[in-house]
Amino acid sequence: MKVPGDTMTSKSADLDENGVRVGEVIQLKKPFSRLTIFSLTVVLMSTWEALSSTMSSGLVSGGPVSLVYGFLRSPHLSPTVLNKSDQMVVAIVGSMATAASLGEMVSMYPTAGGQYHFIAKFAPKNWQNILSWFVGWIGTFGWVSFTASAPYLAAGMTQGLVVLTCEAYQPQRWHLSMIYWALVGLATALNLWGSRLFSLVETASLIIHLMGFAVVLIVMFVTNHLVNPNTHPDSPSLGYDGAIHLCEEMANPETAVPYCMLGSLAINDILGFIFLLTILFCMGDMESALETPTSYPIIEIFRSVTGSLAGSCALTAVLIIAAWLGTIALLASTARMVLSLARDRALPFSGYLSQLDARTDLPKRAITTTSCLLILFGLINIASTTAFNAILSLAVLGLHISYLVPIVFFLWRRLVAPHNLNYGPWKLGRAGIAINVTAIIYLLFTSIFMVFPSYQPVTPSNMNYASLIFGFVWLMSVVFWLVRGRKEYKGPAGL
Template sequence: MAVTSPTKHSAEWVFSHFENNSGWGNDAVAWSIGLLSSCYVLIGYDGATHLSEEMNNAEMGVPRAMVGCLLVNGPLGFAFLLIILFFMGDISAALATPTGFPIIEIFLHMTGSVAAATTMTAMITVMACLSTVPLLTAAARIMWAFARDGGLPFAERIASVDKRRQIPTVSIVVVSFLLMLLSLINIGSTTAFNAILSLAVVSLQASYLLPIILLIWRRLFRPDTLRWGPWRLGKAGLPINIIAVIYLMYTCIFLLFPPYQPITPVNMNYAPVVLGGALVFGCIYWPLRVSKRYVGPLTDAEILEGTIH
């Protein structure tokens, strides 16, 4: 792409040029709202933790997988981003593309070939589809674990394991069905689909935030209650935890903002409404049903003794 592109931006343009087409008068706000894409890329690095019960030596394997995926994919993604920025051409032309996908217009500009642009777009599409496989695996494993511990409706059925294949077939089918339903939302309403994406990112950010805050509290006030595993960051751990909390709180706030001004029913970010509804539902459903049968994750001994059938 770098060879075939007819234009090239300067390093000054790539690293210092800022273009605000969002309608927000404050560039810092516009930039902060634009963090959604970068946050979405990072939501999968905890996938290994959800499969830790299936791993040998998970104490070392899980952190290696989490850190390794960032060390490998981070530089590759950054290199791809630099190539796009240096050779993408006019931003306005990319945004005004009749395809509705600026990246397709950028590929066409950089290669000058419809076939090449189509091939590159197809490669990204295939990678996006393949990336859903580990996400599906992690989501199904989480659903099965919650059902096994009695934390979901129809827990006994969802927690069942196929005796021949030794996999949680029901949870896989349920998660797959829900994913297909969510994908159909984009056909009816792009606004609703974008709200689901924002909600997914914000919810995951919040799920990372709470345990880190509790860990900081125990580091500072109850260090004697912590049991460290073989993988530890030592003195760097606390500063990293604090930076993570600041970042997560910052992104959780701005990811709930509408992406464009002026705000209309079409471009409104409805993630706060959906998130509020989910919280209200949880506050009602927990005391009425779940708290009576869910007492937290079960130990291996309880599972082996037949607590869950």
Template sequence: MASVEEHKAPMTNVDSDPSLSERGEPNHLVSEKDGTSADVQDMARMGKRQETRRNFRQVTILGFTMVVLSSWEAILATSVFALGNGGTAGLIWGYFIIFIGFGFVTASLAEMASMAPTSGGQYHWVSEFAPRSCQKFISYIVGWLGVLGWQSAAAITIYLSSNQIVGLIIMHNPSYIPKTWHGMMVMWAILMVCYLFNTFFSRKLPLVEGLIVILHVAGFFAVIIPLWVMADRSSASDNFTLFVDNMGWNNVPLSTFIGLVGAASCFVGVESGAHMSEEVRNASEVIPRAMMWTWLGNGLFGWIMAITFCFCVTDTMSILTTPLGVGFMQVFLNTTGSTTGATVLTVMMLTIGVFACVAVMATNSRQLFSFARDKGLPFSSVLGQVSPRFEIPINAVYVTVAFVTILSLVQLGSTVAYMQIVSLGTASMITTYIISISCMALKRIRGEPLLPSKFDLGKAGLAVNIIALIFLIVLWIFAFWPTSPNPTVETMNWAVLGYGIVIIFAAVYYFIRGRHTYSGPVEYVRKSA
């Protein structure tokens, strides 16, 4: 096991007693790499050494987190889930329910991110806040699920972007018949772009994502205005009140709940800023704000876009079965009546999507690095290294590239199976949210003291935590359901299999080796206190 000294933050220029904010001392800049005195204090309390450079500021990390979620783009890309299960009313009201529910989830996570601003995120919070008797094992499992969730997120965001490129080719050449390996090659091209921006251009990432968030906001209006002005619209009564079971469940409420998974994927990853904490200046204050503004801003954009999109879907089945393979592209084509107009709108979304992939890769590499730094993974000594040249965990970036490359081979056998990765990633991340928020709720129920936080839920904390948990448990159940009854081997939701395999492997590895090498972040906190 790594010595505590390996994790300790440098103690120059700052006292290691109670936090600066508690003593009323100013939060001043220590250095470009170390950030502010509050950042140094937080790293010292958690027993971590500052290895990455704090390139992100309040505006740039907000841009980063907004682009990671890209909710209005994501709701268009995943709309087929709700249109098939719930119809347009299911999409509109399902998204709204998800939006409100994730407000409680985000607030709960933001409070923990302020208490312990670390790249580890959920597994670190579980290690600090879970009952001592089980904190080591539970945080270990949460760490593995976090790795699975974020790696899956990288795979699915790249896949969705590749589909748009293939759809553009079909739009301009209707005789083109895409092969599965064509999509795989396009994925690899996007993956290379992600690799370049996460290595050679990593120091420019805050600037790049800051520029892309401008396109994210401007693109919203650029897409929605033509849809408002030019599209044929269906009736308001049908869109807001007519719930439809298009998949044959013979149970509209059940079908609608199954369709919630698509909308949930638009918010899963809302804690992405927390995994970048060690590269954000004044992280304990800035990260919670970025999380809450991302939830609110992206959430509202997404709901307005969902309503607009539904009004433009005059024939649901034609959108679900479009030869373009991407439902919203067919809506763009129907609305503009022009391949050029539809292409412009799609390319704008594609650009945002590609840089969302870049941001997701950055996030999951930091989470992977952090877990390896705490000896939670095989080859931790390699994965837990930070490149002196790039000042980022470059080996973790390599692993993400390799994982997505290997996973892309799945679509050679079944594109339906590949799409189940949405459910796999969503279920994994939801599990990490449930466990970490449960630990915080339990501390509140027991009346145990909490760490100081610059985003304090106060007396409302327990109610917020409980509402978040009820909401998440419902989502978790439906993340494993197939999209249609009587599924075949190809259409079955195999997310539960991948989820189970990872948990079993993590548990077995823990008892064979992990329990001897992994102590959990809380051990470094105690020893460095």
């Protein structure tokens, strides 16, 4: 993809040794530094901020102990599935193994398409196109769902502050959607017209992410007498592949992207765990936090700790700002994923979506289309919050499946035809097979349990609809494959 000042050249498509169509050579300027991409990846993951919004399900299901071990293990696993020490090992080793496996692949093929391109490189020849197609669809729509989660969190907390400070206010779903739309609109505007500021914004976002964490912890410790309630939010380490989808716009992505993914994952997991422990030690009365009219226990915890509405509002504002900054990064990464899939003619209206702006050379059509989908989600929220949450549930499952499939076939290629693999400068060496196997086991295990409900007893309003939404996206991809894909889709075309 091009950015301001880029040049793009191409030659006729050819097939590589695996039968994959390559040859559309893209020569780009590289406007993003390693720091920019690292900052973007750290901020879009925003693990400690996400914990603040997802802690209620863990507190209801198993209390603080469940929260801690749920964070350490993985999203949506029952605390009875593994013993406590094993849960820590599963989460840390599994996530790192997944990121390392993806890092080795992107070092070989640095392309914005990422996972769906990898599967086309490593799957058996007769299966390359169809598997690439489905992984591309699932991954792209998973990213769209993931992007919606950040402004929804910021909007929900904003509405929660209004509830906290104005007793006469009656929250309505359409109020939340209006706030959500405003946040999406601001993020869209910056992606469309603030390209010259993008690197600066992402670096500043990283500083806010880290400084906000420090401020919240200092306030919690200084103003509160620590009490252990003696008694796990489902906050996945998700989105570290965001660096992959902007790799065509940075220098030396073969080595930079793997380090960005692993570094961002390590930082977010460490900050998330420290934040979680601090909150649980300082929360006091768990029932009061769960019964808060704001719908966000973290707001009540902040109020209780600081002893003032102003203090609660200030700390919550840190989370709101961080979530909105994450929206900017998420939208940028998702739009590149949409553009990549469109330029390979794997989406409806691919000819339109794959066009770059004539003046700025930015993927403005992909950005605005992604934003339109986010706006549509806001309309769905007005009709039903349950339906909106069902859409958001695709994020974790969709992305984990998009990680799993290429790693499976990368391992297969590694075992049956290692001589055909042209490793990049960042490689796992002899440990590669063990790391791939670890990632596969982890992703299989977590993907199965991601479709389980987070609450008991299960009702239509708290049911986990991830499998239903996943099936719907899969069905759409099948229909479009039969209508056009099997005739026109020739696999990823460009590096």
